[in-house]
Amino acid sequence: MKAVELYAGAGGLAMGVSLAGFKPLAVVEWDRWACDTIRENQRRGFPLVADWPLHEGDVRHFDWSAVPQDIDLLAGGPPCQPFSMGGKHQAHDDTRDMFPATVDIVRRLRPKAFIVENVKGLTRSTFANYYQYILLQLEFPEVPRRKSEEWFDHLLRLQAERTSGRSKGRRLTYNVVPTLVNAADYGVPQKRERVFIVGFRSDLGVEWSFPRATHSYDALLHTQWVTGEYWERHAVSRKNRPTMPQVLESRVRKLALSLLPLETLPWRTVRDAVAGLPSPQSRAASAYADHRFQPGARVYPGHTGSPLDLPAKTLKAGDHGVPGGENMLVNPDGTVRYFSVRESARVQTFPDGFVFHGSWTETMRQLGNAVPVALGHAVARSVAERLIRVQLEKASSQRVSERGAA
Template structure:
């Protein structure tokens, strides 16, 4: 299946697409350091990005007429700063808002489906109208903004189209499913909440829902405090295990009195993700790429790091590196240190053989902005399955028509 990726960053979502079987016809990213990371891995002949047609530049300047018609997927995560909890929250008034460009590309290419990812902040009540505006533009991409029209007036017109059932001859339409997702519920060792907006062209008749969660906090608590299987797996003796946190005692007691969770696996923790990664200060050569110690980690109110026995807090990316002294691990003795680039890559489920280009600040920014590779694969594989089934239905209908005409 053919795809186009916008705002590719260091390649997290794109690698997930490749693992799900999509072949990119264009991979577009404006950031020099992120492009250098992809090119460095291409130079190293890394399989997942080896043949990516990478284009460094603004998606608005790319020649989209060069992309053949009939592509299967447009995917990307428009810059999140206009909506992030740590940004200036400018939304439509922020020049970094790339949702208009995303809608324009969907309108031009008319893909069978799209995957758009963004930060949880987009769903805040202060952005409610603009979030609805984004969704309606993606649903009716050919109902475009007029020259003298404000975005609020455009929203009103889109709402009228929606309530009329698209009776105004809107042409191209999509069934759009927005979902707020915690990556930890899908086996990512990080509590990372993101919004996925997945759309299928309405003429395909596809009914889709976001993949069911595979991991849970309750299953982790059961493995830690009911059976002890978690500690045994990590060879932590009973006398070295921490006490059950007071705020979780009642929850653990309830889990102990119920049948064990059967459908879901335990959340993956920092310890699970980094069990075989040595301390970056060890003198013995470890052979891990991008695994260098970074000094300066400290704790202060609101910035306390990630405990080893939970999924990591959301990895962050600020305009000037790691914001607020976060992206730290809390070790067994209570001290903290920054995650190395390789450890952060593990938490974002990048393969160990994938290298990151640039300084610690630049590489951490790439990682903080990335979609976890494994989560991208899960979403893309679900979309690919639906597109394949739709293609089979179309082909079966064509064969029936051919037989009836014979």
């Protein structure tokens, strides 16, 4: 299956897409440092990225005529700063809003499916109309914005197109499914809420829903406070285990009394993520790429760090370097330190063999902007399974028709 990756960054979503069986025809990213990261891993022969056709530059200036139409998948996370909680919230007034360019590329390439990822802030009430506008543009890519037309007027025209049903069977349209997900529910050791907008070309007749969560907080609480398996697995003696917070007592009691089996795996924690890594302050840390101690961590209001025995808080990129608390680890004794780059990469589920290019601040920016590899893989695998099923059904139907004709 063939794919195109837009706004690839350091390659988190693109690696998840590759793991799902898609072969990229183009991987496009404008940031030089992120491209250097991918190029460095290609130079080192890292298998997931070794044959990526990487193009450094703006997706709006790429020669899309070199990519055939009807590819299987278009994937990417348009720059999130226009909608980020930590950004300036300018949406359509922000020059970094790349949703219009994304729609243009969908219209050109006519992919069978697309996966678009963005921040939770996109769904805020402040952006309600613009969020609807994005979804409708992706649903009707062949109803483009007219020259000098205001975006809101275009939105009204798209609404009329949808209610009229005029495009059905005549134009390129997509069945679009937006879903807000928490990465921790899919095995990522990080509470990272993101919007995934997945679309299938309408003529394929695909029925699809977002993959079910595989991990849960209740399952984590059960292994920590009911069975104790979590502490045993990490060789934490009883005297060194923390006291269960009083606020959890009622919830844990219900879990202990329930006779129903838990249907999910436990959330993965920071302790799970960094297991096996020595302290970045130790001599043994030099055996691991990108695992160096970064001084200067401190707690201040709103920035308190990530507890060791929960999924990490959302790693962030920040406009001016790395914000203090979100990228800090809180030790059991209450002391704090910054995550090393390697620890952050594990929190984002990048493989240990994948290295990062640039200074600590620049590298953490790449990680803060990345899609967790495991989450990208879960979504892309679900899309791949559906596309393969469509191909098999089409082939089976064709064989039946040929036998009937004979």
